[in-house]
Amino acid sequence: MESTQKKRNFSNFDEAAAYILQLLSKQIGINSIFIAKNDGLTNNIIKVHNSSKDLVEEGSSMPLPQSFCSLSINHGPSALVIEDVSENELTRSMDITANYGSGTFVGVPVYYNDGTVYGTICGLDDRYYKLSEEQLTTFEMMSTLLTYVLELEKANDQIQTLTAPIVPVTKGVAIVPVIGDITAPRAQVIIDHVLDKCSKESMDYLIIDVSGVLQINSVVGEYLLKLVNILKVIGVTPVITGIQPFMALGVPHFAAALKDVLIEANLESALKQLGFVLIKDCKEKTDLH
Template identity: 25%
Template structure:
């Protein structure tokens, strides 16, 4: 998988809503009891949405270790499919934990991707009875997966648009905090750069504290845009301080060594940052 799904299952409203309507069509067309979509995490697969026509075999929210899941076989397969008429007897699946948990026979699954080609998860169907799925069935499920890819893109776009306008928080004259959250792609990075530099000039900022605790690291932003932003602020005479350094960010810095030239000061939290500048946070009673 090229990218992990960093913002959890809740923002995928469009995908889940569309899936529930499409599941009925899939179940009728393929004559199966259960249809579901999974989402791939770092080490696990989670059922994002499901339809169980009779007994509940796969509940929404069900999570299983990636290595023990049928989804791993689907995603790693050259054709990105898994087809068997009996999970309990197939040599690839009969010893797997997921097969023991599900206790089903007929199974067909295809990889679900976003529009950029990144693996999102899987779209699967299964039944208590043996099912001989043919090539036409596979192509049908792959077509449905392609349709759902647009829902994934829609949800991801809505999520990132919500983070597009990074809130610059003024602390006092000459001091502001910029929380950088979520995934920063090229478009958002360019806007972020323009907004921050313009704000720094208009508000006569002396210190900018960049809070990275909510940043989802992507190589392009971390290795290119963040150093450029810091350097541009320094050229304008604005001191930059980094806080909220996560273990992931620290590891990326060790690997890429991208902040060496700009050498921004790093502190563990906002209170320390303000104290370093010369301010104190005072609790109100």
């Protein structure tokens, strides 16, 4: 019997976070469930699932000490429950409390593996809501799951960067060999990595070698064109090598859009165009006897 369950793939932390909030909302009837990220100073609402009332706004922010989330972080890894924010000594004098009447707040910190705080996962209502021990345990489990997702995303970003390393050739010249399947998220990681490197080091030419790319589509083609155009703007001359026939066939406009960019078949010819010659050192050993 064919399964009707849909396979869920998450390309980043935000997508996984949104799905986790949906799951929590089904299991816990509190009106608003949200994930907040903070830098120690500001509390930023990253993802929100509101039920009947829009009590929390996605994308909003406030100073961390003025938020309920700061209380959760100070409380530690177990769930902090404030059944009536208007009466509890931790919240009754806070300015934000006036927005929620005699409502209930629950919060659990979200950590990275090294113990530093990412933010919080919280529930909020403007009326009293009784949370069971099982529901509190679920909140804590979701916090642990978010830690796992954060670490996976961090590891994936590191892997993506390593698979497109910037290799210096000589002063002012470097190569980025792009290898494997290119997805839109990975293309963005490569762009960010390249721009970060160019901002830290003086670079005149960047050779982007795509001979190791397994496939390309219009979306990925747009990302590569974006990289090329950004390099031009910041004063780095892009050079493309290794464009395969299937790329030109799969994305016809790709090659046409690169008409003003130096394109060479391989690395050796690209370096020759830039005035460099690869010399093989062949010293003959002469018998002096």
